[in-house]
Amino acid sequence: MLVKQISVFLENKSGRLAEVTKILGENGINISALSIADTTDFGILRLIVNNPEKAEQVLMENGFAVSATSVIAIGVEDKPGGLSTALEILARESIGIEYVYAFVGRDGKDAYVILRVENPDKAIDVLTKNNIKVLSSSAVYEF
Amino acid sequence: MYKSLTCVAVISTPKCHGWHFEHHVTRCHIDAGEELQDKVVVISSKFQKMGFCSRFNIYSKITVGHTLSVSQYIAKGLIKMIWNKEAECLGRSEMKALQLERLKEIVKRAYENVGLYRRKFDDIGLKPEHIQTLKDIEKIPFTTKDDLRDNYPYGLFAVPMKSIVRVHASSGTTGKPIVVGYTQKDVENWSECVARLIVAAGGTDDDIAQVVFGYGLFTGGFGLHYGLEKVGITVVPASSGNSERQIMLMEDFGSTILVGTPSYALYLSEVAEEMGITKGRHKLRLGLFGGEGHTPEMRMEIEKRWGILATENYGLSEIVGPGVSGECSRQCGMHINEDHFYPEIIESTTGNTLGYGEKGELVLTTLTKEGIPMLRYRTKDITILNPEPCSCGRSNVRMNKVLGRTDDMLIIRGVNVFPSQIESVLVGMEHIGPHYQIIVSKKGFMDDIEVQVELIDGKMLEKYSELEKLESGIRHKLRTVLQIDAKVKLVNPKSIERSVGKAKRVIDLRNKNV
Incomplete structure (x- = not known):
């Protein structure tokens, strides 16, 4: 259920993001979700991409500082309060969240959220028990 | 510790070629905790009494019962060789007498044969015969790089071109280069001086040295090359550049010594790492680095990355090129070849002579140069002289690692900043690479300094705060050392330009848009 996420260091220089996306495009790697801080x-x-191993490799070869980590992806109902149900469950279990970002799937019914938490295995466990839809990695890569 | 000691050393070097010499010392009583040093000196003097190996100076522990070749002992730092014991271990008063004799002679020769010196002397009514003591050297006006530039190309040569067998030139930052010429004798003396520092660092005729200094007008390549050959070392004159090929040659040829600039040595270590050529696949054991200064932190980084002993040597084209001074394997200052070069330290601003132990600009006078004698040449390099004899057995004056140059000092918002201070903070820090660049610009009327370093570690990317902590950590350390606030910019790995020769660390944009 863990989804592999690629983090890339971007120095403050124009064209850096374009460079990353170009490298990924040239290598046939599709981006499912992204966030920049x-x-x-x-x-x-x-980044969440369809081939994280390859993405990590080609970015490193092109001189980027890269790391891969495991995150979880959940689907929540696209209506007010949809996300808060899931976050409350995690808060109740004292699972801290490092960061969150959202993306939209192809069908457009659910909203999808990437969560980076301290203890992803435990998070998956409690979310599933509480009927929150946790996406499989293959499902996310194919968005 | 040891009640009795048996030493067996098998000696086979060209200096006592064909000799396989076994020497047993028994019943050397050594008290607990006492170094074997003194006892081994006894061995050394016995060697000498038997009429050979006078160049060996064994001062340290020899493993009981082990049999190694001299080069193995040297590699392990158990035996130190001295190339020219007579010159390098000369007593202070004898050295001073020799220097005075040579000084008088070269002053006379310079006055008689070089227009510039004659004019400078005549202007202040100085005659060569006024130089009667070493202290009298202070009467002689300084020579500067401008004098060389103004007399481009051959104006300061003291012999007819017929006697010059080689010229070298140093790239000036502005306009014409400066040109120096060597007679046959000068080339011989140069090789001798370089041979001394190679042997002091631990080089032997069993070594294979890869020279990655540029060959050509720059003195680095040829200077080391001739000295290495003189010692009997196999020279691989690879010259600089083509880094992957350098690593291939290093592995295939079995190079044991790397000779070049420290910044290129560092870069080559990255290339080797990328190619998977680690310790074991290469045989490097020693580095002879020069051509530019580097901090102790940078040295440690190079030693760690290559797994070698990194020694530093010093020189400048105006004086001879490499060979002015070099470190012995104890790495405690560079031994100056004082019988060829007379060092002084002056206060840069006033020109006043300073004493031993005082920090100032190094001024050098060549004592034997025929082609282009230099009287009181201002090197602009800041250092300290130390007259204490070294534990390696050499008694010549040592100079500290160059602490900066009077002309690479940056004045940022009125504060003196040396790139070496910045290097000492950055090199060896976790998560960032050892390469850096300093960019100085003007924001309005204010100087702005930015230090760029490479983030090499992806692990920091998980927590945003970690990266910010890294940045502010560097900033804080720089502030402590420099006393001013410098901006820190993390850049992508390998995005700072690598140099195959002397690294260009500073980009000063302050005078650009004015």
């Missing part, structure tokens, strides 16, 4: 000095790009 930035300051004035640098940014960190987080």
Whole structure:
């Protein structure tokens, strides 16, 4: 159920993001979801792609600092309060969240959220028990 | 510790060629905790009494019962060789007498044969015969790089071109280069000086040295090359550049010594790592680095990455090229070849002579140069002289690692900043690479300094705060060392330009858009 996410260091220089997406495109890698956190000095790009191993490799070869981590992807109902149900469950179990970002699937019914939590296995366990839809990695890569 | 000691050393080197020499010492009583040092000196003097190996100076522990060749002992740091014991271990008063004799002679020769010196002397009414003591050298006006530039190309040569067998030139940052010429004798003396520092660092005729200094007008390549050959070392004159090929040659040829600039040595270690050529696949054991200064931190990084002993040597084209001074394997200052070069330390601003132990600009006078004698040449390099005899047995004056150059000092918002200070902070820090670049610009009327370093570790990317902590950590350390605030910019791995020669660390944009 764990989804592999690629983090890429982006120095504050115009064209860096374009460079990353170009490298991925040229290598036939599709991006399912992305998020950028930035300051004035640098940014960190987080990506969910269909082939994380290859993405990590080609980015490293092209001189980027890259790391891969496991995150979880959940589907929540696309209506007010949809996300809070899931987050409350995690809070109740004292599972801390590092960061969250959302993306939309192809069918457009559910909203999908990527969660980076301290203890992903435990998170998956409690979410599933509480009937929150946790997506399989293959499902996410194919979005 | 040891009640009795048996030493067996098998000696076979060209200096006592064909000799297989076994020497047994028994019943050397050594008290607990006492170093074997003194007892081994006894061995050394016995060697000498038997009429050979006078160049060996065995000062350290020899493993009981082990039999190794001299080069293995040297590689293990158990035997130190001295190339020219007579010159390198000369007593202080004898050295001073020799220096004075040579000084008088070269001053006379310079005055008689070089227009510039004659004019400078005549202007202040100085005659060569006024130089009667070493202290009298202070009467002689300084020579600077501008003097060489103004007399481009051959104006300062003291012999007819017929006697010059080689010229070298140093790339000036502005306009014309400066040119120096060597007679046959100069080339011989140069090789001798370089041979001394190679042997002091631990090089032997069993070694294979890969020279990655550029060959050509730059003195680095040829300077080391001739010295290495003189010692009997196999030279691989690879020259600089083509880094992957360098690593291939290193592996295939079995190079044991790497000779080049420290920044290129560091870069080559990255290339080797990428190619998977680690310790074991290469045989490097020793580095002879020069051509640019580097901090102790940078040295440690190079030693760690290659798994070698990294020694530093010093020189400049104006004086001879490499060979002015070099470290012995104890790495405690560079031994100056004082019988060929007379060192002084001056206060840069006033020109006043400073004493031993005081930090200032190094001024050198060549004592034997025929082609282009240099009287009181201002090197712009900042260092300290130390007259204490070294534990390696050499008694010549040592100079500290160059602490900076009077002309690479940056003045940022009125504060003096040396790139070496910045290097000492950055090199060896976790998560960032050892390469860096300093960019100085003007924001309005304010100087702005930015230090770029490469983030090499992806592990930091998980927590945003970790990266910010890294940045602010570097910033804080820089502030502590420099006393000013420097901006830190993390850049992509391998995005800072690598140099195959001397690294260009500073980009000063302050005068660009004015």
